[in-house]
Amino acid sequence: MIRCHLSRLMGEHKMKIADVARATGLNRNMVTLLYRETANRVELDAVEKLCRLFDCQVGDLLEITDETPSEGSN
Numbered sequence: 001m002i003r004c005h006l007s008r009l010m011g012e013h014k015m016k017i018a019d020v021a022r023a024t025g026l027n028r029n030m031v032t033l034l035y036r037e038t039a040n041r042v043e044l045d046a047v048e049k050l051c052r053l054f055d056c057q058v059g060d061l062l063e064i065t066d067e068t069p070s071e072g073s074n
Helices: 004-011 017-024 030-035 044-054
Strands: 002-004 062-064
Touching: 004 017, 004 030, 004 044, 017 030, 017 044, 030 044
Parallel strands: none
Antiparallel strands: 002 062
């Protein structure tokens, strides 16, 4: 499973979904899907914009885990 740490990064920078969408030019719906970790696919351009916004590497935003989706849900 691929985990997206956008919500953590946004919290650290005290940003809302609308702030991220405005700063990156990404569609608000895409930001929401990444924030909630429900996106099925993401364009590399979107990953680049988010990494540039948060001054981080791809590995800081996305992480591969051994966890299956059902294990992470309670």
